[in-house]
Amino acid sequence: MQGPESRVFVVDDDHSVRTSLANLLSTEDYAVEIFASAAEYLARVPHPGPACLVLDVRLPGLDGLALQQQLTEKGRVEQIVFITGHGDIPMVIDAMKRGAVDFLPKPFRDDELLSAVAKALARSAEYWRQRCEVVEKRERLAKLTPREFEVFRSVIAGLLNKQIAAELGVAVRTIKHHRARVMQKAGVVSVAELVSLAQKAGVAPAPPGPKGP
Amino acid sequence: MPILLNRIQRLAFFAVFFAAWFNAAAARPVEAVGAVEKIVLRNANLWERHRELILGTAAIVGLQSLLIVGLIVQRSRRKRAERSLRDSEERMSLAAEAANLGMWVWDVVRNEFWMTDKGRALFGFAPDKRLDHAALTMRVHPEDRAARDSAIRRALDTQGEYAMEYRVLLPDGTLRWVGARGRCMNIGENKGSRLLGVSMDVTAQKQAQEALQESEARFRNMANTAPVMIWMSGPDKLCTFFNKGWLDFTGRRLEQELGNGWAEGVHREDLDRCFEVYVNSFDARHPFTMEYRLRRSDGEYRWVLDYGTPRFAPDGTFLGYIGSAIDITERKQAQERFRLVVEASPNGIVLVNAQGLIVLVNAWVERLFGYGREELIGQSIELLVPERFRGEHPAHRASFHAAPAARAMGAGRELFARRKDGAEFPVEIGISPIQSPEGTLVLSVIVDITERKQAEAEAQRHREELAHLSRVAIMGEMAGSLAHELNQPLTSMVNNASAGRRFIAKGRADLPKLDSLLEDIVKDGCRAGGIMRGIRGMVHKGKEVRGPVNLNDVIAGVLQFVRSDALERHCVVVTEPDPELPLVEADLVQLQQVLLNFVVNGFEAMCETPVAERRLIIRSERESHGRVRVSVRDFGTGLPADESHQIFEQFFSTKRDGMGMGLAIASSIIASHGGELAAANAEGGGACVHFWLPVIAEGRGG
Numbered sequence: 029m030q031g032p033e034s035r036v037f038v039v040d041d042d043h044s045v046r047t048s049l050a051n052l053l054s055t056e057d058y059a060v061e062i063f064a065s066a067a068e069y070l071a072r073v074p075h076p077g078p079a080c081l082v083l084d085v086r087l088p089g090l091d092g093l094a095l096q097q098q099l100t101e102k103g104r105v106e107q108i109v110f111i112t113g114h115g116d117i118p119m120v121i122d123a124m125k126r127g128a129v130d131f132l133p134k135p136f137r138d139d140e141l142l143s144a145v146a147k148a149l150a151r152s153a154e155y156w157r158q159r160c161e162v163v164e165k166r167e168r169l170a171k172l173t174p175r176e177f178e179v180f181r182s183v184i185a186g187l188l189n190k191q192i193a194a195e196l197g198v199a200v201r202t203i204k205h206h207r208a209r210v211m212q213k214a215g216v217v218s219v220a221e222l223v224s225l226a227q228k229a230g231v232a233p234a235p236p237g238p239k240g241p
Numbered sequence: 242m243p244i245l246l247n248r249i250q251r252l253a254f255f256a257v258f259f260a261a262w263f264n265a266a267a268a269r270p271v272e273a274v275g276a277v278e279k280i281v282l283r284n285a286n287l288w289e290r291h292r293e294l295i296l297g298t299a300a301i302v303g304l305q306s307l308l309i310v311g312l313i314v315q316r317s318r319r320k321r322a323e324r325s326l327r328d329s330e331e332r333m334s335l336a337a338e339a340a341n342l343g344m345w346v347w348d349v350v351r352n353e354f355w356m357t358d359k360g361r362a363l364f365g366f367a368p369d370k371r372l373d374h375a376a377l378t379m380r381v382h383p384e385d386r387a388a389r390d391s392a393i394r395r396a397l398d399t400q401g402e403y404a405m406e407y408r409v410l411l412p413d414g415t416l417r418w419v420g421a422r423g424r425c426m427n428i429g430e431n432k433g434s435r436l437l438g439v440s441m442d443v444t445a446q447k448q449a450q451e452a453l454q455e456s457e458a459r460f461r462n463m464a465n466t467a468p469v470m471i472w473m474s475g476p477d478k479l480c481t482f483f484n485k486g487w488l489d490f491t492g493r494r495l496e497q498e499l500g501n502g503w504a505e506g507v508h509r510e511d512l513d514r515c516f517e518v519y520v521n522s523f524d525a526r527h528p529f530t531m532e533y534r535l536r537r538s539d540g541e542y543r544w545v546l547d548y549g550t551p552r553f554a555p556d557g558t559f560l561g562y563i564g565s566a567i568d569i570t571e572r573k574q575a576q577e578r579f580r581l582v583v584e585a586s587p588n589g590i591v592l593v594n595a596q597g598l599i600v601l602v603n604a605w606v607e608r609l610f611g612y613g614r615e616e617l618i619g620q621s622i623e624l625l626v627p628e629r630f631r632g633e634h635p636a637h638r639a640s641f642h643a644a645p646a647a648r649a650m651g652a653g654r655e656l657f658a659r660r661k662d663g664a665e666f667p668v669e670i671g672i673s674p675i676q677s678p679e680g681t682l683v684l685s686v687i688v689d690i691t692e693r694k695q696a697e698a699e700a701q702r703h704r705e706e707l708a709h710l711s712r713v714a715i716m717g718e719m720a721g722s723l724a725h726e727l728n729q730p731l732t733s734m735v736n737n738a739s740a741g742r743r744f745i746a747k748g749r750a751d752l753p754k755l756d757s758l759l760e761d762i763v764k765d766g767c768r769a770g771g772i773m774r775g776i777r778g779m780v781h782k783g784k785e786v787r788g789p790v791n792l793n794d795v796i797a798g799v800l801q802f803v804r805s806d807a808l809e810r811h812c813v814v815v816t817e818p819d820p821e822l823p824l825v826e827a828d829l830v831q832l833q834q835v836l837l838n839f840v841v842n843g844f845e846a847m848c849e850t851p852v853a854e855r856r857l858i859i860r861s862e863r864e865s866h867g868r869v870r871v872s873v874r875d876f877g878t879g880l881p882a883d884e885s886h887q888i889f890e891q892f893f894s895t896k897r898d899g900m901g902m903g904l905a906i907a908s909s910i911i912a913s914h915g916g917e918l919a920a921a922n923a924e925g926g927g928a929c930v931h932f933w934l935p936v937i938a939e940g941r942g943g
Binding site for chain 1: 724725726728729730731732733734735736737739740742743744747749758761764765768805808809811813
């Protein structure tokens with residue numbers, strides 16, 4: 029898949045540790061950016077593409093776990109590989125529960141880190157791909173007129189043209205026309221495809237129930 | 242005629258008188274004596290008078306011519322006799338004149354006074370004044386008149402001699418002593434009513450005699466009231482005088498003491514020595530001083546100090562000795578007590594004179610230095626000073642003599658003394674000046690502080706051991722943090738080495754890139770080594786090493802240990818070092834230990850502080866009074882109000898699992914560096930702990 033460029037970010041307060049990580053990652057031709065603190069990283073514009081964050085647990089100010097939490101809350105796609113000077117088991121469990129890719133105690137072997145980074149990037153790329161898909165579907169749905177969007181929601185709710193026409197108080201013929209426009213704009217040929225798109229785009233079907241004419 | 246006879250009689254009397262009074266005093270009176278003998282022969286002519294009377298009556302008729310012849314003869318003889326008599330009288334007068342004698346005759350019945358000019362001068366009468374008894378009496382000193390009258394009366398009554406000395410008061414107020422001698426003469430028609438005599442001026446003798454008496458009296462008075470015992474002896478060594486003081490002391494009578502009687506009171510053990518000194522000095526005519534025991538009136542023998550000196554007459558004749566003695570028992574006892582105190586003192590005592598020679602040492606000095614007393618007395622004090630200090634010692638002595646005052650010797654320096662065997666030992670010496678007749682003496686009290694030094698060393702060893710244990714304990718607590726700190730460079734090294742290998746494996750290695758990686762590896766290796774050294778310094782059981790230390794380095798060293806711990810505890814450590822901080826003389830490791838304790842305590846105190854407020858401020862600053870201060874301020878729970886003074890005590894801990902040793906040891910470390918420690922709650926919450934250390938004196942610090 030030819031996607032956008034992926035990138036590795038390193039956050040460690042120890043200068044020599046972060047530069048050595050950059051050196052190591054550069055052997056695999058990763059694009060690497062290094063930061064001395066969580067705050068510095070947060071200040072950067074989110075990378076538009078798959079990203080891996082190599083994050084030290086102990087940081088001055090905001091520490092690694094806190095940063096992980098903030099990123100999750102923001103729905104960021106970068107996948108985190110934790111590194112720590114002195115393994116703290118409770119922290120490891122916490123971090124892994126929150127979706128960290130790996131937790132490497134310092135010092136670690138090069139392939140341990142590189143494979144963890146590769147895994148993280150792959151996972152990030154998958155998330156990125158899904159994210160892109162949703163965005164594309166939403167973009168498609170965004171082309172619908174409000175009336176067409178109403179019809180779309182009713183279709184995926186499984187209503188018949190007749191029912192929709194009754195609901196909206198228009199002629200069945202008109203509904204048929206809207207339905208054809210929706211199918212065309214969403215780029216699907218079947219209702220099943222349309223339902224799947226709606227799910228991916230996160231569009232809820234129209235609530236059932238009698239609606240007065 | 243009567244006058245002629247009187248003259249003869251006078252002459253005769255005076256002649257006899259001279260003989261008696263001036264017994265062979267001069268040549269002239271001897272001649273006078275010869276003249277008297279002639280005159281006595283003349284006296285035999287007296288009977289001629291009777292014959293004249295008889296013959297005159299019988300031959301009135303028949304021997305008219307014979308009478309005339311006789312008269313002529315008699316007259317011529319008389320003239321001759323008168324001439325001779327005049328000569329004789331003149332000579333006599335000359336003699337009397339020369340002898341300064343005034344001659345007189347007193348006809349008591351007729352109250353007529355005849356007196357030579359000399360005599361008149363004595364009483365202040367003019368040569369032509371008619372004299373009588375009353376006139377003379379008027380000149381006699383009123384106080385002496387009665388005595389004189391009675392003496393005269395006695396002489397007249399007994400027809401005996403008259404002799405007395407009395408004062409004459411002249412009209413001009415002059416007082417003079419007159420010596421008069423006279424005798425009643427049973428001659429002439431008024432038998433026993435005539436007194437003949439001589440008078441002379443004896444004022445000078447009288448004054449000399451009075452002076453002598455006064456001096457004698459003064460001496461006795463002085464001798465008897467003097468608070469000393471005084472004795473005198475004659476040239477035969479026998480004592481002739483003891484004053485009241487002596488007699489009161491011994492409780493004996495003068496007669497008992499005279500001669501050699503005094504020796505009975507001398508203690509048997511001292512007697513021979515006493516006599517020896519006395520006799521030897523006596524024979525050599527030298528003054529002497531001796532001490533001996535003399536029995537007091539209560540039977541107790543008392544020590545006396547006797548000082549005898551020879552006496553000489555003005556002409557140099559040796560008269561014997563005079564001496565004085567005082568009771569020195571108390572002094573002796575005091576001296577003895579002093580000697581015992583000095584002797585028994587458990588410190589060395591050395592008395593040194595201005596020349597630096599040892600005058601006195603006590604038994605302890607012998608013990609301390611291994612010298613016998615006789616080896617030290619008279620030797621230079623430098624004998625007891627180690628060779629390496631001997632050169633400068635006389636200068637120290639000189640400076641002491643320049644400003645003598647009691648003080649500790651070599652304040653601030655460690656002093657050593659040298660034993661006879663050459664071994665040195667640490668001492669403390671107090672010196673004080675003593676003014677004595679021999680000049681300024683220096684009293685040195687020498688205390689052997691070997692044991693104290695050992696005890697100090699022992700205490701220091703204990704402190705070091707305890708400090709070490711405490712360091713190991715706190716470093717153990719910090720183990721995780723330290724491992725983390727050490728892992729950082731190790732991680733970098735592994736990463737960089739791996740990167741290099743990967744570049745090589747991929748054939749993408751270029752030398753500059755590899756060199757850069759290797760350079761980083763070297764740097765991190767060194768860093769790891771530094772951390773290891775720091776840890777080893779703290780954990781290693783080494784001896785205290787003091788040297789100039791910059792407290793900012795101490796802070797940096799501690800930061801290295803706590804950085805990771807601080808991160809884990811979400812504590813921000815802020816340092817505010819004074820870039821101009823002067824150096825202190827200290828052991829770096831021990832100060833790191835102190836500061837590490839402060840910092841870790843600060844971290845622990847902030848467990849419950851909101852993360853955003855967990856700050857620890859380490860500040861170094863120069864203070865006045867030559868001190869530097871390091872403070873650690875946290876924003877934790879603060880010190881319990883009523884226990885803040887206890888936090889530096891052993892086994893006091895506010896921590897549940899604290900041993901309570903850390904701050905107690907910190908306190909002892911700071912104290913051993915001559916510093917101070919304090920803790921207080923800070924304004925705005927939390928506590929502030931400080932320590933102060935004295936800076937190295939100017940010139941040594943950087």
